[in-house]
Amino acid sequence: MTCGMFVIPVIKEIGLCLWHSGFKRAVLICDLKENLNSLGVTMEQLMQIYEDVEQRVQTEELLLLAKPTKEVAGWFDEVRKLKEDVSKTLRDGEEQEQSKCLAGCCPKNCWQSYKLGKRVNKMLDEVEKLKNKGRFDVVVAKMHNSVDKKPMDETVGLDPMLQKVWRCIEDKSLGVIGLYGIGGVGKTTLLCKINNLFLSLSHDFVEVILVSVSKQPVMKKIQKAILQKLGFSEGFRLDSTVNNAFQIFRRLVKRKFLLLLDDVWERLDLNLVGIPLPNDKNESKVIFTTRSEDVCGLMGAQQNIRVECLTQEEALRLFRMKVGENTLNSDPRIPKLAEVMAAECKGLPLALVTVARAMASRKDPEDWESEIAALRNAPSEFPGMDSVLLPLKFSFEKLQNATLKSCFLYCCLFPDGYNISIEELIEYWGAERFLDEYDRDGEYIIRSLKRACLLESGESEEFVKMHGLIRDMAWQECSDKVAIFIKRDAESNEERGLRRWNEVERLSLWDYSIDDVLIKSSPSCIEHFSKHITQLLNLRTMICKVPMLTTFPAGFFPLMSALTLLDLSNSFLLRELPQEIGKLINLEYLNVSETAITELPAEIQRLEKLRCLILNRTKIWEIQRGLISRLQFLEIFSWFGYVGNYICDRDSHLLEELDGLPHLSEICIAIAYHVASVKILMGSHKLQRCIRKLFFSSINGLTFLEVSPILLSRMEHLELCRCEDLKEVEISPGTYYPRHEFSLLRKVVIVSCDSLSNVTWLTYAPKLQTLELRDCITLRGCIALWEGTNMEKKLIFSSLMFLRLVRLPYLRGICNHVLPFPSLGKIEVLECHNLKELPFDSKSAKNCLIHGDKMWWDSLRWEDEATKQVFSSKFVRHSR
Structure with a gap:
């Protein structure tokens, strides 16, 4: 069991x-x-x-x-x-x-x-x-990093520009961004800085690609650089440009990328390269550098940013950095000499770095002084400066035609840093026959040279300047037929192109020695040149701006029989023209503006070939009867400026003589005191058609001014002063719709017209840039728009840059509608106590500063709180 x-x-x-x-x-x-x-x-x-x-x-x-x-x-x-x-x-x-x-x-x-x-x-x-x-x-x-680090030295002054570009990168509406500026200004450095910025910042660009395009781009070379950045091996065999473009497009089409293109000289078709066009959906960006603003347009840039030269302080900081403290501290005189030498580089980074490296081992102050003199007088011979001037020369060579090049080189006749009057420059070009019969296309040439960064804006819109190193490059391109002499003081002169006097065809004389002691201790430039008069047999152009000149030495003009252009303007003390002026039988252009000349000598009538006569701001009170009518080839006549430079009843014959000139195309005149001269002007279609600048002063009995289409066809500048009876200015019937008839008016000044209530007629001046209203005690509004006005509000004052309102006690508004004012840069309001509203909303006048009294500013009523907030930072308190 x-x-x-x-x-x-x-x-x-x-x-x-x-x-x-x-x-x-x-x-x-x-x-x-x-x-x-x-x-x-x-x-x-x-x-x-x-x-x-x-x-x-x-x-x-x-x-x-x-x-x-x-x-x-x-x-x-x-x-x-x-x-x-x-x-x-x-x-x-x-x-x-x-x-x-x-x-x-x-x-x-x-x-x-x-x-x-x-x-x-x-x-x-x-x-x-x-x-x-x-x-x-x-x-x-x-398989690879999205950003490749680019080697670069420490930079100075680029951070504000970098911030501006960064704001554009963050703006989803901007896909293509153009950076432009003169050669050597730091565009490539800025592009490398943008590239390297993405190494340290978190971003969602899958690819950041930097490619150099160069002056003569090779499509396959550009594609190869992009493909290698996209992961293709060095041994990748390039196919046809079409297949390469397909490979690039296939890899970028669904990615967010940033493409940086350096040194673009002409339009580069992004489609042919294989680059998907940036848009607000893919949020990709293309940023490129170029030396011409025109290229920005050809590339379809949605934002153009000009890369400017360094400020004086930034330039000195960069220069000292490259020279090194060891050299700067080697002698107590060198830091001051370094300031002088840095200033000679005119803020151009490439020049600053080049010159600083050349001086880094120089510890003898005398060496510095010698090199400063060399840099001033023969910059091309300074060590390393060829590498600075060559990029600038490329921009010159890229100009489209001989006319642009001739007009550019003409600017060499002005001193370094001089504010060149655009109006005067175009007159010169016309007189030299660079343009067709004083063609106003001169303004197109100005814009072209500015877009090519060979000229830059001057102190205001009426002026341009040439960068000092661009001027040095231009002098290299000038022949021995062009010369300039500038007397700065008893010891400092600038001379260029004076090696062969007998070959000189264009000569420019400038004398800044206005101190009596200096004048007595050294000969003036006129005295200096009078010794060489016999050699100037081929001289065709003479620009002579010598403020202390009172008269010309005997025998100065007779041997200059080939002279076609003579400009004596700004010779403030010049009292008379010598009778010898009549021997300049080939003279076509004569300008005596801003002189003390009191009358025109009778010998002027011998200048039968004269095409241009300019007498502005002189002491000429009257022009002899019959003198102007002898100048049968005269095309341009200008006489205005000072009290007395006007046509009144005693000068009514002058209007009749001008009316009889067969080739007259342009006049700038002032009419004063009596209505009779106004009636002569308004009764002549020919004179009205020629008016470019018109000044009415103290004309009693002028209650109504009807502006005809003919008068508006050429007029750019209108001034009404002390016309106390003038109640209304009206555009003639039929001119409201063909607005092009009124398209040239750019400047209007109205002073002490006590019966005028508004200037609504100015709504038909789409190119108006400057408007000044002063001491008009009955003026209640600038313009009044009513519902159904047959015009686009965006066109009203669309070009206005400067608005000045002074002592207008009853002015209550500028306009009864909000306007965009896209070009407005400055408003100045003084003693307009009843002006309580400005025609702005939060999107208006984005670049405008408003100058005025604080009490007036605080009393303004705004469209809404957003508008008040936008303009709160744009007020500038007026300093009395």
Whole structure:
């Protein structure tokens, strides 16, 4: 009994194990068909996951120039191997299913069915594991950095410009940004600084690509640089430009990229390169540098940013940095000499760096003094300066035609840093026959030279300047037929082009020695040149601006028979023109403005070829009867400025003589005191058609002024002064709609017209840039617009840059509608106590400063709180 008690449980347990084992095998055999179906379904699910992951990899490989992570690559291998195994297993299952006996109810070989069932179960587990494993957060690893660091030295003065560019990068509406400026100003350095900025900042640009384009771009070279940055190996074989463009486009089209193009000289078609055009959807950016603003337009830039030269303080800081403290501290005189030398570089970074490196080892102050003199008198011979002047020369050579080049080189006749009057410059060009008969296209040439960064804006819109180093480059391009002499003081002169006196055709004389002691201790430039008069037989142009000149030495003019242009303006003390002036029989241009001359000598009438006569701001009170009528080829006549420089009743003959000149095309005149002269002017269609500047002063009885389309066809400047009876100015019928008839008027000044109530007629002057209203006691509003006005409000005052309102006690408003004022830069309001509103909203006059009294400013009412907030930082308190 004891033995049975032990044996029976053991046998029972063995029996149970054998039963369970047999049962499991039986289940595997019985469920084989169902498990095979499950294996097929789950494997299809795994392959769907596989395809999804594969698609992600392919997409991100293209977008990110990446490859699958090792984990993903291993998973791919496992899935592919398992797929092969599952396929074989499913085929084995199919064979066994077909070989069953007893009408398909019993397997032919139970052992084989059991082993297959076991394998199917194991594969089901493996498939489930791979399905779970296929849920990847990251499927690719990047193959290269999105930003390559560019080597560069420490910079000075570029941070404000960098901030301006950064604001454009953040602006989603700006896709293409142009940076322009003269050669050597630091555009490439700025572009490298932008590139390197993305090394330290978090950003979402997938690619930041910097490519140099150069003066003569090669498409394949540009494409190769981009493709290499996109991950193509050095040994990548370039295909046709079309296929290269396809490769680039395919890799960038779905990415957010930043493309930096350096040194673009002409339009580069981004489509041909393969660059997808930036837009507000892809948020990509293209930033390029160029030396011409015209290229910015050709490239479709939505924002143009001019890269300016350094300020005087920044320039000195950069110069000292490159010279080094060791040299600067070697002698107490050198720091001051360094300031002088840095100033000679005119803020151009390339020049500052070049000159500083040349001086870094110079520790003798006398060496510094010698090199300063060399830099002033012969900059091209200074060590390393060729590398500075050559880029500037490229900009000159890129000018489209000979006319542009001649007009540019003419600016050499002005001193370094001089504010050149645009009006005067165009007159010169016309007199030299660079332009067709004083063609006003001269303004187009000014704009072209400014866009090429060969000229820059002067102290106001009426002036331009030439950078000192551009002037040095231009002198290299001038022939020996051009010369300039500038007398600064008793010891300092500038002379250029005076090696061969007998070849000189254009001569410019400037004398700044206005101190009596200096005048007595050294000869004036006129005395200096009178010694060489006999050699100036080929002289055609003479610009003579000598403030202390009172008269010319005897015999100065007779030998200059070839002279065609004579400008004596700004010779403030010059009292008379010598009778010898009549011997300049080829003279075509004569300007005696800003002189003390009191009358024109009768000999002027001998100048039968004279085309231009300018007498502004002189002491000439009257012009002899019959003198002007003798000048039958006269095209331009200008006489206005000082009290007395006007036409009144005694000069009415002058209008009649001008009316009789067959070639007259332009006049600038002032009419004063009596209505009779106004009637003569308004009665002549020819004179009205020629008016460019017109001044009415103290004309009694003038109550109504009707401005005709003919008068408006050329007029640019109108002044009404002390016309106390004038109540209304009206545009003649028929001129409201053809606004082009009124398109040239740019400046209007109205002073002490006590009966005038508004100037609404100015709404038809789309190019008006300056408006000044003073001491008009009845003026209540500038312009009044009524509902249904047949004009676009965005065109009203769209070009206005400067508005001055002074002592207008009843002025209540500028306009009864909000206007955009897109060009307005400055408003000056003084003693206009009833002016409580400005026609602005928060989007108006974005670049405008408002000058006035604080009490007036505090009393203003604004369109809304947003407008008040916008303009709160734009007020400048008037200093009395």
